[in-house]
Amino acid sequence: TVLHFAAKNGRHDVVHLLLEHGADIEARNDSKATPLHAAASAGHTKTVDPLLQRGAAMEATNIRGQTPLSLASQYGRLRTVRLLLERGANVEACDLKGLTPLHASL
Numbered sequence: 597t598v599l600h601f602a603a604k605n606g607r608h609d610v611v612h613l614l615l616e617h618g619a620d621i622e623a624r625n626d627s628k629a630t631p632l633h634a635a636a637s638a639g640h641t642k643t644v645d646p647l648l649q650r651g652a653a654m655e656a657t658n659i660r661g662q663t664p665l666s667l668a669s670q671y672g673r674l675r676t677v678r679l680l681l682e683r684g685a686n687v688e689a690c691d692l693k694g695l696t697p698l699h700a701s702l
Contacts, residue, residue: 597623603631603647606640611647621652629658636664636680639673644680654685661692662700670700677701 599619602610611631615621622630632652635643644664648654655663665685668676677697681687687697 597625597631599623599631600625600629600634603640603643604634604638606635606638606643608640608643608646611635611643615646615650621647621650622656627659630656630664632656632664633658633662633667636673636676637667637671639668639671639676641673641675641679644676648679648683654680654683655689657689657691661690663689663691663697665689665697666691666695666700669697672701 599611599614602614624630630652632644632647635647657663663685665677665680668680690696
């Protein structure tokens with residue numbers, strides 16, 4: 597979706613505008629990822645934060661069972677990992693392979 601594209605590219609201004617006009621914060625793409633997955637995997641903390649403030653589900657899983665925290669960990673997005681942890685993301689959530697965010701970071 598356009599919201600996924602804006603989130604992936606760190607366009608927090610566009611994300612805000614889209615959400616103000618009714619975009620679905622929990623929309624899923626072909627891999628079942630949400631806009632929060634897109635922003636977290638790219639390390640766009642300034643986009644992750646407003647998504648969380650508006651109620652984006654931190655524990656949503658994509659087609660591989662990965663949470664936004666798992667993806668941020670996998671790609672070494674440390675500031676995003678820190679933000680998600682501060683907001684209460686589950687560090688023990690396992691993906692479909694049984695890997696936690698800690699495993700994903702290695």
